[in-house]
Amino acid sequence: MKGLLRKCVKCGEYTLRQDKCPYCGSPVRCPHPAKFSPEDRYGKYRRMLKKALLEELKGA
Numbered sequence: 222m223k224g225l226l227r228k229c230v231k232c233g234e235y236t237l238r239q240d241k242c243p244y245c246g247s248p249v250r251c252p253h254p255a256k257f258s259p260e261d262r263y264g265k266y267r268r269m270l271k272k273a274l275l276e277e278l279k280g281a
C-alpha cells in the first residue's frame with residue numbers, strides 16, 4: 222500500500238502514476254516523505270481509525 226500514491230509537485234493532484242502528473246505533466250513525489258511533514262498532523266486520526274477498525278474486527 223505504502224508508496225503507491227504520488228502527488229504532483231506543481232498542481233498538487235494525487236495520482237497513481239509513478240513518472241509524472243497526468244494532469245499537467247510535472248514531476249510527482251511521494252506525498253508522505255517524512256515524519257515531520259505537515260500532513261503528519263493527521264497521523265493521530267489515522268491511528269484512531271486503525272484502532273477503531275481493529276476493535277470492530279475483534280467484535281465481529
Ligand SMILES: [Zn+2]
Binds near residue numbers: 230231233244245246
Ligand atoms: Zn500536476
